[in-house]
Amino acid sequence: MYFARNERRTRPIPLTPLIDVVFLLIVFFMLSTTFIRIQAMELGLPGNAEGKGVAGASPLLIDVAGNGGVYWQRELVLPTTLRMRLETELKRDPNRKVLVRSGKGITVQKLVSVLDIVYLAGVKDVAVDKWDEGDLPVPVTPEAMEKEDKALGKAIEQEEENTPVLKQEEIDALPKGRFTPQEQFEDMIEGLE
Amino acid sequence: MIEIERTVKPVREISLIPLINVVFLLLIFFLVAGTLDRFEVLRVDPPVATAGDEVNQGPIVVVLGRYEEMLVDDSLISPAELGAEIKKRLKVRPDRMITVKADARMKADRLIEVLDDINEAGGKTLTIATQRP
Numbered sequence: 001m002y003f004a005r006n007e008r009r010t011r012p013i014p015l016t017p018l019i020d021v022v023f024l025l026i027v028f029f030m031l032s033t034t035f036i037r038i039q040a041m042e043l044g045l046p047g048n049a050e051g052k053g054v055a056g057a058s059p060l061l062i063d064v065a066g067n068g069g070v071y072w073q074r075e076l077v078l079p080t081t082l083r084m085r086l087e088t089e090l091k092r093d094p095n096r097k098v099l100v101r102s103g104k105g106i107t108v109q110k111l112v113s114v115l116d117i118v119y120l121a122g123v124k125d126v127a128v129d130k131w132d133e134g135d136l137p138v139p140v141t142p143e144a145m146e147k148e149d150k151a152l153g154k155a156i157e158q159e160e161e162n163t164p165v166l167k168q169e170e171i172d173a174l175p176k177g178r179f180t181p182q183e184q185f186e187d188m189i190e191g192l193e
Numbered sequence: 194m195i196e197i198e199r200t201v202k203p204v205r206e207i208s209l210i211p212l213i214n215v216v217f218l219l220l221i222f223f224l225v226a227g228t229l230d231r232f233e234v235l236r237v238d239p240p241v242a243t244a245g246d247e248v249n250q251g252p253i254v255v256v257l258g259r260y261e262e263m264l265v266d267d268s269l270i271s272p273a274e275l276g277a278e279i280k281k282r283l284k285v286r287p288d289r290m291i292t293v294k295a296d297a298r299m300k301a302d303r304l305i306e307v308l309d310d311i312n313e314a315g316g317k318t319l320t321i322a323t324q325r326p
Binding site for chain 2: 015018019022023025026029030032033034035037038039040041042043044045064102104105106107108109110111112113115116119120128129130
C-alpha cells in the first residue's frame with residue numbers, strides 16, 4: 001500500500017522581521033550615542049598652596065583682562081609669546097608655579113583657553129584667582145617713554161660725576177698686564193716661536 | 194507564420210544578504226565607537242581645550258549652567274547650600290575628586306567663586322571638565 005507523504009516544501013526563512021529589528025537597533029544607537037569625550041583639567045586655588053611652604057620662587061603671574069588682553073608678568077603678550085616665555089621659565093625650574101588671574105567679565109571659555117596654553121607649555125602647578133584689574137599695567141605712551149629716558153640720562157650723569165677720575169701717576173701705579181686681544185695674540189705667537 | 198519564442202526571464206527575489214551584512218556592520222560600528230550618553234538634567238557645553246586628561250568624571254559632579262544654575266550630583270541647589278552639600282559628601286572619604294562642569298559661556302568670576310567655596314568646604318582635588326575641539 002502506498003501512502004502519499006505530504007512533502008513539505010522547504011521554504012527560506014523570512015528575513016524581513018530580522019531586518020526590522022536590526023534597523024530599529026541601528027536607529028536607537030545612532031540617536032543615543034555621543035562621540036564627545038569629556039576631559040578634565042586639574043586646578044589649584046591660591047589658598048591651597050599656603051600649607052606646602054614652597055618659599056622662594058613666587059608664582060609666575062598671568063592675567064587675563066576683561067578686554068581680552070593676556071598679561072605675562074604685567075606685560076601685554078600674544079598667546080604664542082606666552083607659551084614661549086613659559087617654556088623658557090620651565091627650563092630653569094620645572095616645578096615653577098603659575099597663577100592665572102581672571103579679570104572682570106571674561107567667560108569660562110577664555111579662561112580655559114589661557115589655562116590650555118599654560119598646560120601645553122608643561123606647567124604642572126596652576127592656580128586660578130579672581131582679579132579686579134586694579135593693578136592693570138598702564139599702556140606705554142611716548143610721553144612716558146621720554147620722561148623715563150630723561151630720568152635715565154640724569155642717573156647716568158650722576159653716576160659719571162660720582163666716579164673718581166684717576167690721575168696719570170695713579171694709572172701708572174696700576175698693575176701692568178697685557179690684556180687686549182692684540183697683546184694676547186702677540187704673546188701667543190711669541191710662545192709658539 | 195513563424196512563431197518566435199520569447200525567453201521568459203524568471204523573476205528572482207532581491208537578495209537580502211548583502212543588505213543584512215551592511216546593516217550589521219553599521220550596528221557594530223555604533224556599538225563600539227560611540228558611548229552611551231548619561232542622561233543630563235541640565236545640558237551644559239563645557240569649554241574647549243586641547244590639554245587635559247581623559248578621566249572618568251569625579252565621584253562628585255558640580256554642574257554650573259549658563260545662567261548660573263547649580264546642580265550637585267543631579268539635584269538642583271541654591272548657591273548658599275553648596276558648602277554644606279560638599280561637606281556632606283566628603284564626610285566619609287575626604288579625598289574624593291570633585292569635577293566642576295561649567296558652561297563655556299558662563300562668567301569666569303562665578304566659576305572661581307564656586308571653586309573657592311568648594312575649597313573652603315574641604316574639597317582638595319578639583320578638576321574642571323573640558324571637551325576636545
